[in-house]
């Protein structure tokens with residue numbers, strides 16, 4: 745999909761036809777705010793919308809928000825963003841919001857213990873613990889089954905090159 749703008753992409757996804765009868769969607773069924781929040785908390789991704797056609801078939805539209813990606817092309821100011829997106833894509837392990845909440849709880853408990861024992865600030869330990877969890881998941885982009893390669897970095901720096 746290289747070279748297509750994010751706007752084109754969103755339109756294509758939005759006009760997706762019914763996989764059963766091929767008709768155009770007539771409505772979108774959205775999950776409740778609670779369901780959306782809970783889904784995000786557990787998966788880190790938005791709930792895909794459910795589309796309906798006039799015959800009442802329902803299908804998942806996929807996550808429209810995830811394809812509305814800003815495509816910076818050759819704007820060098822966006823290079824760090826593109827690079828971090830590329831690294832994120834290669835992560836074999838993805839932390840979800842739930843992971844960080846757990847990490848915060850564990851870090852705070854550990855910090856409380858260390859504050860009692862050696863006088864460290866509990867919140868510093870909690871922060872460091874969360875940072876360590878984040879780094880661990882990020883590092884899976886380099887040791888996972890689909891590690892970042894030189895070509896991936898070259899692709900980001902020069903998307904038109906071969």
Ligand SMILES: [Zn+2]
Pocket residue numbers: 762763764765766767797798799800801
């Ligand atoms: Zn249909």
